[in-house]
Amino acid sequence: MTALPLPSPVPQSIVTRVGLVFGGRSGEHDVSIRSARTIADALSTGTNRQRYRLVPHYITRGGRWLVGDGATAALSDTLPDEPDDHLPRLPTTAHQVDVWFPVLHGPNGEDGTIQGLFTLLDQPFVGTGVLGAAVGMDKQAMKAAFATAGLPQVTHVCATASALARPDELADNVEQRLGYPCFVKPANLGSSLGISKAGDREALLAGLRAAARLDDRLVIEAAVPARELECAVLGYGHPDASVVGEILYDSEWYDYATKYSPGRSSLVIPASVPRVIHDQVQCLAVQATQAVGADGLSRVDFFYQEDGQVLYVNEINTMPGFTSQSMYPLLWQASGVPVEELVHRLIGFAQARHQRRTLISAH
Template sequence: MNSTNNQTLKIGLLFGGQSGEHEVSLVSAKSIAQGLGQNPRNQVMPFYIQKDGVWCDPERSLNVLEAGKPEQIDNSGQFKLPAAANEVDVWFPALHGPNGEDGTVQGMLQLMQKPYVGNGVLASAVGMDKVLMKALFAQAGLAQVKYVALSRWQWQQEPEEWYEHIETTLGYPCFVKPANLGSSVGISKVRDRSQLEAAIHSATSYDPRVIIEQGVTAREIECAVLGNEQPKASIVGEITYNSDFYDYETKYTPGMADLHIPAQLPETVTQAVQDMAIAAFEAVAGSGLGRVDFFYVEASSMVLINEINTLPGFTSTSMYPKLWEASGISFHDLCDRLVDLALERHKPIVG
């Protein structure tokens, strides 16, 4: 792979989107644009996706990117690809949450027959769906917390039976999460049945399927993965915070969480986390990038996988680029490597 050739590469930077993480996407995109801009080969072409799903042309998208705040530019309400999209050599999605990292945009880019940064349709979809993700992790032999998967219809038919099953299987505290949603949105920590009922009601308003996980006393550990067929794991990091759990506000408000890189862990634990991160990435057929989150239960020296994020944040407080920076890859080099991996993956298989 060569990041320094003289040929101009037109990179379509996709940001905004229809998820609740629209604003976070704007911050990630601005950082990525700055990172890509340090390589003279890269010509960044921004494409802003409004909250209603309408795509904006690069000129108007650049204004949004520089302003760093959402805007309603095109009021037609109709999806159409801007003409400039035909000029793009490789796409760089900086989208988070549903309609961004769940395989939908990836499928569209696949049909456009152009390279794109990050995971394909399958890995993106599985990475967003916590029920399927955990099933694949179990199949791969990766230890994880106990959980119960539940659909809205099942819950509505037999609520009391499900409450008893959850209490018997998991106990309190436990966490209720929508099966398909990003970045801690719709997640509740519950300590009794009344809170459990309210949390399931809330989670099913976001998604018809939910997952309930057993609460554990553990340290929260994260590891970044980079690559295609031969992925590499980064240095391991840890997140600490004073809030009750790592919710959306804690995750994206500067100063509410602290990143510790490298995490102070026994060498055997660090190696286990790195090995499990790569195994998880391969289990979902990952490509390009991923951030894998773990629980480290010190009392038993057990490492439990939590989830994989197939399009992690690229903000100034994001763990993914910070882990690679600590591993010797600068932010702008990381952006270039991701573009190169996209080009590599798009090459036709010969033979």
């Protein structure tokens, strides 16, 4: 009997198929599209062109997943109409993707939701896992994690929307602990949405009511007159911190209109601060990332009071803006990591983390 010929080895694909997920149901839909364009360009440039094949997934404002032509059009410049047929609300394309790159900001994208989906699919994905995303997103949980890690923060009060049933009690508490001016924030938004600055009780209660229409969890903070510094963190296990940048803007505080109106804010990279402050920001940025259990990428934002050289950690963003004008990629560029290399490293971290998880769960 003659031996059957051995099957020839299946050629292993050296091209990694990247499921770039963008758009989404949050108020930051448009920023997400712009971030996705930067990432798509970076994945199709230089050596990355041989390494990666893009599989765009566009999530409409209504929450439908579009792949193929609709997604490609959204990535170039034409947003497709909201489909009225029964398109899936979840991806059916997992077999076409080797690694996911969700670039969704705010609720459903940066809060552990989509990270949970990819975890259930058992596929690698860029950015932090469920825990880091969820803790980093909720300002109450984030502040609790920072406090446990001993990180410096502004004085704050946490409240629930239901506390507004007894408004005077809530206002008394805020006045006793913080005084005015103070900032009122919904715990789970972003882009300054729903945030207001209050100078008296009337403005405080109006701000709380407005924030309570957007979220059940609220945070009130003492306002600090301070410069705003930002630091980018990258890595898995022992992350690195970038050079430090500063945001300058022409309004009283960095509100939504200022953030998204061209010409009203600018970035200074590196920030002009004493070396010791620069180093301290880098160190605190890594600690803040570890405090919430985040990995992959994050941007940590600070308040810096020049008088007395005091630093406070303001917040962590585990899927920071990634447009060509955004602080996150620009900080890395200034630190010697161009955007093509940045996305390549992020995908590498995603794959390394997935391998490690697979190894751990095998034991």
